Structures are given as structure tokens and as C-alpha cells.
Amino acid sequence: MSPAVNRNVLVFFTDQQRFDTTGVHGNPHGLTPHFDRMAREGVHVERSFTCQPVCAPSRSALQTGRWPTSTGCFRNGIPLPAGEPTLAHRFAAAGYETAYMGKWHLADDDVAGPVRPEQRGGYERWLTSNLLEFTSDAYETTLYDEHGEPHDLPGYRADALTDAAISYLREGRDRPFFLFLSYLEPHHQNSRDDYPAPHGYAERYADPWLPGDLAALDGNTRDHLAGYYGMVRRVDECLGRVRAALEELGLADDTVLLFTSDHGCHFKTRNDEYKRSCHDASIRVPTAVTGPGLRTGEPVRRLVSHLDLPPTLLDAAGLPVPPEMDGRSLLPVVRGEPDPRPDDVLVQISESQVGRALRTPRWKYAVEAPDADGWTTPAAERYVDAHLYDLDADPHELHDLVDSPAHGAVLAELRARLEERIVEAGEKRPVIEPARQ
Template sequence: MPTSDKPNVVYILTDQWRAKATGYNGDPNAITPNIDRLASESIDFTNAIGTAPVCTPARAALLTGRYPTTTGMFMNDIPLNPDEQSIGKVFKAGGYETGYIGKWHVDGHGRASCIPPERRQGFDYWKVLECTHNYQNSEYYEGDDPIIKTWSGYDAFAQTEDACEYIRQHLEKPFFLTLSLGPPHFPHNNAPKEFQDRFDPEAIQFSPNVAFEDAESEAFCRKEAAGYYAHIAALDGCIATVVETLKNLDLEENTILIFASDHGEMMGSHDHTPCKKQIFWDESCRVPYLLRYPPLTEDQQGRKATTPFGTVDIMPTLLSLCGLDIPEAVEGRDLSACVREAVEIDDHTALYMSVSPFSGKNYLDPAYRALRTHSHTYVRTGDGERYLFNDVEDPYQLENLADSADARETQATLEQELQRQLDKIDDPFREGDYYLDKWGYEVNQTGEVPYSR
């Protein structure tokens, strides 16, 4: 099947959806038949990792292909430099129409402020709010209109319909469209009732790395998990709507369709409460990542690619698949050979990090730098701890192999690779205050940059 010089790109970005929470990945709670069907037609990047597993840093890494320590985007609610050579700008310069719908969260000028064109990173079609988690009748700005508007009902449904209408109206030129949906990020009590009614908290099945201290903590976690999976079930319908629209318009063969998330969700794993991320565990950092482009993936349907795929690798990979030049400043790696040639890139590892932990849930956690390989996770924390997991044999990361005799050689190799990666991006891995001072950020008692509505 011939490829197009400039295929369309539809990028569906969700928020706080961990990789395990899909039917195709074996989660008994997840009702995701449409996403499961898409997975059977796609390449599934099983080691897709949030370069910095929290909202603003992850989104900045996606937009720039650069690490948080390079851009300064290592906390929520700080502004991305408008002069970045971002993915939207490169697609636009390459002859693409560009559109962005939904959550942005890299502007840093207030969560309900109107974002001017010069801070939109190359996206022309614009129906966006910086950040909200009120998913019922949420607000947004359209284009250059300074009057705030409202999505009708559950915003993911309305945003998906708007994305499909955008596709219908952009058939003459190639387009790069991002549909950025807020769920299943908490709160977990505001999915449409019909989806909430599907999930009985008492019926939720937890993974082996979840243990409860008492009945109260178990009840809380069950309630949150039920709401989390209600959001997921609702969004499964959104993915179906986009897939059907592309099919009806005969755009499937000429469109790279991606389903992904910015970071994951702990939901009780390893004694971490629901609504927590930032930390290095698999549930926090590993995300779903499906890529379908029939001219290249038709003979790879359902393939599970194990090459580590960090957020910073997304921009160079997509630009390469679309025949566009990759800016020199990009730090991620072009992994398009995984798609074009159906190969694994054996020497690639994904570096990820928490630079200055923040929020009431995370500010006491240590900073860390970590690697994901085809088979292992290796972590070095700011307080001197080491963690090493064999993710193939121990997918729930129950056994820390660090400093064990059997894993001594593996640990030494990964420590050397971690240091090589840090040297490459000029990251000395210092305490969080070093980076706060370097970038001039003032934080509150829980390490956060204060933000306004």
C-alpha cells in the first residue's frame, strides 16, 4: 500500500490514563471495546513512557521533543517559551493545517485565561482552555474571540464531535489535529451517569501491588477506581467516533491515528493513593500508545513494539513519518524505523524524571532520574536510593533487584547508560532547589508554582 508524502495526523491525547487500564492490556475493569479494536489494527508501543509523568511537563515534552531540564518545564502552571520550535510550528511550516481542541496546560498565565496566537505554538484552529477538570459544561476559547464559551454536556463528547467536524472541513490539505481530552484525570465523580452506573466499586479488581491499610482506605480507592473506569468507558466511545469519521470520509489510509496519554495514575499501587502521579512506578509513568497508519501498519496489526518510546521521542518520530525536517534543538530520537521497517531499536532507552516534586501528594517524594529499557526499569533517586525491576518477569514491580548479586551486571550497565543520558542533556541531577533557582520559580509550601483561574 503506497504511503502519502504528507499523511494527516490525528493525535488523541488523554490525561492520566495508565497503560494497564485497557481491555487489550488485560485490565478486567476496563470496558474499552473500541480501543481494543483499534489496538488490533495498530502498533502498540508497550514501553511508552511519560518523560515527566505529570501534566505540564509531559505536554511540554510532547510539543518540543525536549527534556524538562532543558526547557525549564518541570512543574505545572509555568509558561512554555513561545519561541520554541514546537511540533505545531513545524507541521504548519511544512504545509499542514493545524488544529488543537481541548486541554492545553503549558501557557502558565492562569487556567482560564485567553491564550493569544503568539503563545499557541503554531496551532491555528483553536478551541482550548488552559486547564479544567470540571468536565460537565466546561469552558473554552475559540480562535481570537476573548469571550469564553461553554462545551455542552460532558466536554469530551462535544470536543470529539468538534474534532470530527474539523476533519470533515479539512479534506483538501493535510492536517495535524490534536484532540486533548481531560478525563480520566480526577475528579472521578463527573462522568455521565450512564457510565458511572456500569461500575460497582465492590466489583473492582485490583492488581497484585495494591494493598489496603484499612476498610476506609479500601472504600475510598474502590470509589475512585469505579469513577476512573467510568471516564475510560465514556472515552472509548470518543475514540470510536473518530475512527468511524475517518472511515466514512475514506481517510483511514491517509491518516496517522494515535491514541495516547500524558502520564498514568497510581490508584493504590505500591501504597500510593488514587489521583497520584509524578513518581517512577509503572502505573504513574507508562502510558497507552497506539499508532495506526495502514500503509505502514497493515502488515503489523496488533504488533507489540517493545522499543522504549519516551514523550520526547514522539515529535521527531512523527515528523519523520510525515517527511518533515526535525529541528536541531530536538533531544528525542526518531524511532520511525519501528514503524517503517517493523524493527525494534535495541540500543534505545527512555530517560524519564521528576525534577522538583510538587503538590500536596508529591512534594515530600524524592526527585529521580530513571530509564526504561525493553525489559527493565532502573531508578536513581535524589536521596540515594536505587530501584531495578525486570518488567517482563515482574510486571507489577514487586521485587527490587537493585544491589542484588544476580543483577549486579545489569545494574552497572544501566547506571552507566543513565549517566550517559544525563551528560548528553547537561543535567547534573541536583536537588530540586537548584532547578528552581536556575529558572527563577517561586513555590509555595507544597512546592507548587501558585496559579490563578
């Protein structure tokens, strides 16, 4: 089978990037001029959410279009099953050359570097590290090719990966390509719990603007936000370089380009690390798509899950969307067609808890299984109320209304709505109880 149109597809994927690092979401530092331009000229997915705020589950969803609980990858350390169809398989079946570069994090958790062929998700070209944060540092990058051979790349890590991607784009080929370009930036360096920006970049943001949640809550924001912003700035420059290369090579008009991130970062304000919570700081990410048929300059304002992105890529390439994918293509919305779905997204939470959250335009409602272990249990039969935020009045989620008697009717409605979304995700219908019952 060949694609209906000869469209390349490139995913530019960052790690742990908050939505409000971008100018289009109000950051005043000018960190993301290239993303902002892409969002203004293409399709800005204004309210984009991960379906699981931690690395491997989010990545499994983006590779398969299926819930982490459906693939079994509900937490870090669980490899993507070898027989699970991925985007690489879908594009390869349509005659594409498939390539993955950067951080993978979908192999066995004891695999820091080379990944066995059966755990590579079906990709043909390969230059990765399973756990890039453990085989690299800011200026020390080792990636492994499809033969398992190491490649030590020079320069700042994001630049090194960008150089490799541009070299790939310059290669001659007689097939369209699907390239998944997966950066570590702006994720912290695990070995020292730090955010290493390029030399001189953190200094630019020594007095950083603070989003409302970070300004109000404790955490390690003031120790790390300058470096984090510097990393965001550099990875946006990398986006600019990739887009410039597509233009130079005459590929821009035939390439669908998606920018997104796996999850956000709350700087230890909600728990004792950086994500794994229901709050927008953890789950809301910057997302935009551009390319043929997608240079509309009109945003998508409905709530969008990561699960909607794989079918969107296939649809944009003129390929069929498999019915087993849990999300839906955004192209009908882009074309202005009515969307019958409720305007909300479900979020699964693992590791720190067994939790579920419902995000609507106005409300954030979350539940937690009080007796379940988030490392061993993918889903629970019983949850209790954990959080309720009125996002119209409290966009930074500082005032929890879960115990408010005045919001009993709202809670009841959201409980029923969350139960339905859980069932639609393939889980058993749970019992959800008030927190004090």
C-alpha cells in the same frame, strides 16, 4: 515547503490513563474496544512511557520532541517558551492547517481559561482551556477560541470535545490538517478529588478488576476505580466516533492517527496523589498509531519514550525530523530495520522530588536527590539510590531490592547506565551514591 505526501495527522490524547485500562494490556472489562482494534490493526507500541509523569512537562515534550529540562518546562506552571519550535510550527511550515482542542496546560499557571496568542505553541485554530479541570466539570465545559471568546459546550465533557473535533473534520479545506485533540478524561476532577464518569457508567464497574499494584497497596483505589473505568470507557467511545468520522468523510486512508496519554495513575499508592513517581502505574501509558504505512498489525516491542512520538509523526507525514529533537522516529523499527539504541528509557521526575529513573525490559532503577526541591530545581548534581525492581519477577513493583546485597552488581551496572542516559539528555553527569552511604 509542502509535505511529500498529503497526509493529515491527528493526535488523540487522554490524561492520566494507565496502560492496563486497555484490553490489549489485559484489562478484562472490555473498556477499550476501539483502542484495542486500533492497536491490533495498526502499530501497537506495547511498552510506551512518558518522559515525565506530570501534565505540563509531558505535554511540553510531546509538543517539542525535547526533554522538559531542555525547554525549561520541568514542572507544572512553567509556560512553554514562546520561541520554542513545536509540532504546530513544523507542520505549519509544511503547509498544514494546525488546530488544538481541549486541555493545553502549557501557559502561565494562573491562566485557567483563555491563553494569550504567544503562549499557544503556534497553533492556528484554537478551542481550548489552559487548565480544563478548573473551567469545566463532567457536564459543564467551557473552551476558548483563538479570539479568546468562551464557548459553553453541551453534554458530557469528552462528548462535547468530540463533537467539536468532528465538526472541525467536516469543514472543507484545501490543506492537510494537524489536529491535536486533548481530553481531560480520565483525569480526576480536582475541585472534589473525584472521577466523574458519565451517568450510569461507574455503576457498570461497581466490582472492578484490580491490577496487582492496586490490589496490594493502600490508596483510594476502591473509592474511585469504578468512576475511572467509566471515564476510560466513554473516552474510548469518543475514539470510535472520531475514527468513524474519518471513515465517513473519506479521510481515514490519508490520516495518521496517534493515541497516547500524558502519564498514568497510581491512586495515591506511591505518594499522596496520583502520579509523580517512577512506578509503571505513573509512567506507562497506552499508545498506538495507525494510518498510511502503519496498518501493519505488528507491535513495536522495544521500549519507547514520549520523545520518540513527535519525530514519528513528522516522519509518517513525509516531513523531515529536526536534528534538535531528542527522540527518534519509530518508522525504521516499524519497517523491521535494526535499532542500534539501547532498549531502555530515561524518566525525569519533578515536583514530588528531583528524581531520575531508568526503565529497561527487566529492571526499574530510580534515584532521588536528597537535598533538592522538586518545584525549584530541574536537575541535581548528586543522587542516591531510591528504588530497584526486578520486573520479570515483580511486575507490580511490590518488592524493592534497592537495599539487597545480592543485587549490588546490578545496581552498579544500572547506575553507570543511568548516568549515561542523563548526560545524553543534556544534563551534567551526576554523582549517584548508594542510599546508605
